[in-house]
Amino acid sequence: MRSVQDHLGAVLAAVGPVAPLDVALHDAVGCILARDLVAPRDLPAVAVAARDGYAVAAFETEGAGYASTLTLPVAHDLRAGAATELRLAPGQAVRVASGAPVPLGADAVVPLEETDRGAVRFAMQRPAAAGQHVRPAGADVHAGEVVLAAGTRLGARQIALAAALGFGRLHVHPTPRVVLLSVGDELAEPGSSRPAQGAVFEADGHALDAAVRDAGATPVRVGILPDDRHVLREALEDQLVRADLVVVTGGLSELAGDTVKDVLATLGTVRLDHVAMTPGFRHGFGKVGGERGEDRAVPLFALQGDPVAAQVSFEVFVRPALRAMAGHTELYRPSVAARASHGWAAPVGLRQFVPATVLGTPDEGYRVTPLGDPGAPTVSALAHANALAVVGEQDTVVHAGQTVHCLVLEG
Amino acid sequence: MRSVQDHLGAVLAAVGPVAPLDVALHDAVGCILARDLVAPRDLPAVAVAARDGYAVAAFETEGAGYASTLTLPVAHDLRAGAATELRLAPGQAVRVASGAPVPLGADAVVPLEETDRGAVRFAMQRPAAAGQHVRPAGADVHAGEVVLAAGTRLGARQIALAAALGFGRLHVHPTPRVVLLSVGDELAEPGSSRPAQGAVFEADGHALDAAVRDAGATPVRVGILPDDRHVLREALEDQLVRADLVVVTGGLSELAGDTVKDVLATLGTVRLDHVAMTPGFRHGFGKVGGERGEDRAVPLFALQGDPVAAQVSFEVFVRPALRAMAGHTELYRPSVAARASHGWAAPVGLRQFVPATVLGTPDEGYRVTPLGDPGAPTVSALAHANALAVVGEQDTVVHAGQTVHCLVLEG
Incomplete structure (x- = not known):
């Protein structure tokens, strides 16, 4: 025995x-990453607007105040995905959609909501602060950075990061x-x-x-x-x-x-x-x-x-x-120590697993109640249990009030 | 707004x-049962042996003691799934495999391990107790019983019970x-x-x-x-x-x-x-x-x-x-109250969700640390977070040590 x-x-x-394998993102969900994931590029790749609005050079907006409206001519429109060579001419603005590249020479975005939404010229009521509503290149991630370490479980948020960096496949333990x-x-x-x-x-x-x-x-x-x-x-x-x-x-x-x-x-x-x-x-x-x-x-x-x-x-x-x-380091279900609601007999020399209900909170402590006859557990008892009470090989009886180690099952 | x-x-x-639908067991996994599941039959349908051994009438084994071995003739062999009309003749035993029907007239099973394993006659060392190692008809479930209530989530253990009762399809919210x-x-x-x-x-x-x-x-x-x-x-x-x-x-x-x-x-x-x-x-x-x-x-x-x-x-x-x-009544992720490791600013009039790390135990309490700039959360911060710290619309600042409500994310 x-x-x-x-x-x-x-x-x-x-x-x-x-053995690790390259799999498509969809198949990587829930898997463990088998090696460090290194960013191949900056994220974002260039400075982008965080809001719909007007890209400006902040120092040129100092004249805008509660008493005096500042207006600037709109030289271009840029949408997300636009090419990025554009340079802002002095004294002008570029209308940018959220996610669009901010032109060279611009360092702030004035949100649409804070303007008159003009298409040719626009008016703003207060100065822009340098950097406002701009996500600089590399604000999320710098090229070469380890963004996810080997051993990471890939859930939605990790998949988002990998996809955003352009990875279509990931090296995981399938x-x-x-x-x-x-x-x-x-x-x-x-x-x-x-x-x-x-x-x-x-x-x-x-x-x-x-x-x-x-x-x-x-x-x-x-x-x-x-x-x-x-x-x-x-x-x-x-x-x-x-x-x-x-x-x-x-x-x-x-x-x-x-x-x-x-x-x-x-x-x-x-x-x-x-x-x-x-x-x-x-x-x-x-x-x-x-x-x-x-x-x-x-x-x-x-x-x-x-x-x-x-x-x-x-x-x-x-x-x-x-x-x-699957590559997990955490192999076991959570367990809690719970006080037995009443006693039962356990066989000598065997570890006994008893379908049971565990109720309680970390603060108040837990209480465990076996379901059915602990000596003859049934499919029905197991279906209604939320835990397995575990009685050690040396114990021949569990006394009411005794602390019992319980494996917490799902659901 | x-x-x-x-x-x-x-x-x-x-x-x-x-809308509920009848689906195969495999597709019902993880679903919510849409109506009460009623047992169409007893489980087990007849009394069955819980161990490999010999089915006997317990009162006929009273003569077996530590000093005197009792032997009984073996009239039949029964395997699991055998037909169930057999009746035990007085003074005889029937060899039964685990899961086999216990013949009429027998009320105990003597496990093989406690015998000489004889095929024609067998010897036992001590009397059998009535009921030992026999699962009576209906021991798990009686016909007509509600075995799983509408609203139950169907995991492995609930699927086991439904399958054991003969259900090949279940009425669930898909x-x-x-x-x-x-x-x-x-x-x-x-x-x-x-x-x-x-x-x-x-x-x-x-x-x-x-x-x-x-x-x-x-x-x-x-x-x-x-x-x-x-x-x-x-x-x-x-x-x-x-x-x-x-x-x-x-x-x-x-x-x-x-x-x-x-x-x-x-x-x-x-x-x-x-x-x-x-x-x-x-x-x-x-x-x-x-x-x-x-x-x-x-x-x-x-x-x-x-x-x-x-x-x-x-x-x-x-x-x-x-x-x-999906039919769940529990709609939300678990949340904890955690003390902020340091302070940050929050926008007036908006509920702010901040990628954060929550560490701690129910006993010691929890501590929450925002990842990156709480005012400009990144894909990378979210990928490394295990929680979202939630700052109320009325708060314009979170102070170090202040208690913050946190949604605990998976992983």
């Missing part, structure tokens, strides 16, 4: 960030592709009109499809496979080319024929263990494939088919592995 | 949840489809090999593509359109059929020809306002299309093309609207 800690350690030692296989003669697809008597609706593949996306990775749900060694082997071999990770659920029952165990024994280095936890004590992890060099060997998890066991195992082992493969 | 509060109120009054149009003659696609002199790389569409996904909606980035009324009108008319919401960025400059204003004036009821905020004071919002009945009129936002203004406006108005359209 292997401890949760040892098994997680073995998993994390075996996986690493997916999101891991996770192939999901559900094994079991008893399984029927949800929504099937006439499931066989005794059939069990397939929940794991659908749940893990959602969980993989929530972890920021890309699921490929292959669907239901029978307890058939030949079919499972073929499906695995077919899927390995597109997988960064494979998760097999079900097929681990000794009495159902050890399908998964037998197939994996011939395909790679997957090790089957009993892990000291509940729910879900049977675990397979290792690598499969890789004849073309160890680098292409693909990590594989085999999880018990019971949906609660599969989901808890996903949270405890697969999700941190996926986060590491 | 309209206040931020009034504009947000008008926006939220005009949008509502997207994720809103958001059409993104970027208007401006000056715009060039990032990655273009030879942008024209003076060109500006298109950042808004790419940034909002990511921001829309982060808000849980589905972006359709149409891309760059010139400042041409005819082209913009055609593009809008083409896209309306697939849009639940349209966001146009750029084309609001008075001096660039008011393209957006002119086109929208003929297409619907979009109103152009100055909203009392910075950055980004020009705002369009209303509905377009809808000749086939007011219901198909599509809400539309017109935002300034400056990437900082566009993103701040997205955060303040578009994101809450999208959340409401």
